[in-house]
Amino acid sequence: MSILIDADTTFIVQGITGREAVNLTRECLDYGAGARIVGGVTPGRLGRDVHGVPVFDTVAQAVDHHGGPIDGSVVTVPPAFCKDAVLEALENGIGLVVVVTERIPRRDVAEMVEVAEQRGARIIGPNCLGIIVPDVIKMGGIGGPARDAAKAYRPGPVGVISRSGGMTTEMSSTLSAAGLGQSTAVSIGGDAIIGSTYAELMPLFEADPETRAIVIYTEPGGRMEAQLAAWVAENHSRLPIVAFMAGRFMDEMPGMSFGHAGTIVEGREDTAAEKIARLTAAGIQVAERIEDIPTLIQERL
């Protein structure tokens, strides 16, 4: 089992004719059982195809061509067009939008998220590499070409959630080498506002019978870890969690953030030291080194 996606998931790629998107499409088609990419969208490119995937001008055309609702979309368009692309996907009934694009202003992200909430849809990212269910399907560039993704990811009991795309693969590879596969690995994105936080994905893993433990990668900045700690304390989760915190050195760097108003809603919980203390207090084990994670997980299974 898995969360968010499985072998039957249908999705489109918005911005499919871009260089990175062409590669991403190839990778997803090649991986596991082969992703069901039912269309791509690039305005003005109707009628072309990318690795056999038909290209449309609009999401509505893709839905028409498919003849029914499409589950997801991978959005990889330039930042200035990203909000519009995501809103188009949401308005056309897509329930899971993976936003790969980086450097999107927060106002746009907040708007996308607000509309997704109203539609009962979910956004992963922005600034993320997507989702992978080992040996089954990947949605996004996560793990890279199918051959490389297969080296790092193996099926198993560990759910992985990471604010860094690259570290999702690094940590999963370390787990795999120790005989611990992954149920689903999610690169949630590194921005200040993201569609799905750790705490928002936890109920999905909680409901997945195959998942028996969680590994998270985290960094200074924001309140996402405090939110996770609160979720764990309130929900008596059956899942042991092991966290890895990078960027501890940033605590000593003055001037990383300015302003007083920000510290009311974020500030004091922003540092690595504060987050480690908070996670630990919630019963989440914080690993000193990535290579320690497999043992910490095995002790808790």
Place this chain on the structure above:
Amino acid sequence: MRFFEYESRAVVARAGIPVTRHGFAKTADEARRVAEEIGGPVVVKSQVLSGGRMKAGGVQFADSPEEAARHTERILDLEIGGHMPRGVLVDSRAAVAREYYAGVVWDGTRKRPVLLFSDMGGIDIEQVAADHPDHVARMHFSTRVPFQDWQAKQLVASLGVTGTALNRLTPIVARLARLFLEYDMTLAEINPLGELEDGSFVALDAHMDMENEARSRQRALLHELGVGDEETRQAREATPFELAGEQVDAQDHRGVAGNVTEFDGDLGLVIGAGGGSLTLFDAVRAHGGRPANYCEIGGNPSVLKACGLAKLVLTKPGVDKIAVMMSIVSNTRVDIVARGVVKACLELGFDPAEKIAIFRIPGAWEEEGFKILERYGVQYADRSVSLNEAARRAVARVQGGVA
């Protein structure tokens, strides 16, 4: 991107929020003229992107234009928090009856902007929130539905403010909420928001931060404020080494090889990407290593860029060796980075085997990459060697031990 106070005032005024009579001055003469125009007592404030101006002596009161000029001369020479001022703001000294606070920031958990209002302005709002939580009111608002005046009224009234004060505060607070979204701010703060003895309200000080990612679509405002594209407005000014890093990254549009920050150690780092760089920097320090720099490689940069970055780090004074390390790559190609760093060594007349303490980049095109490294006798590691162990080996080699 942080704005100077005089710029923040202009932003606030543009949004229709009243401000006191003021002017920006770069010399004592200019300050004297501004003070003459204002007439009466003034405050001279250092325009510097740093907190603690008052404590450092960067804010001075003057009763005459002459005195304002004298203060200006001193303030212009006064370094505050490592920054020299860009000029001074000469502000009329208003007769303040009461001070309020209004601010907007993003709440990353609720994923919405949050508007804050307090009837205890003029001091650290963080302190007010900690000591007098009942004097701070908060309200999240939509980015989709235009902000309405009644929302501001409801927030202000929730602290018991009523009468003329409520009616005058409402449009100011509402305009602040709107400007926050309109100008892509990450912080928009008026503190203090002063009620004058004549019953009028003015922004006595304002603090604005704009999101860097939004600069391109805020060109009109930035142009009006005279902020050039080259002004980064970071927490500290970029060093020549860091500026050179930006030039390396700007060589072409393929991938990233930059985001350089200077430190004073002896181990040069050519590392990536975001999360991997943070992890590796921590690991080097945990093993007693002294990094010469932080940087990020990612998104499959060209040989030219990887080479440029490696050269920059290799030629930094005090750098003995470089460590080339990344978390498993799927997009960036191992062979391209390998070629880039070996080329950098050779072009500078160094032996790659000697200068590269370790190369640990597993992933896409690793077989091809490792072949290049073997040819030049460079120590490398695959994914079976952790980031932490790679960092340990690099530190050991710099310190003269056996890796």
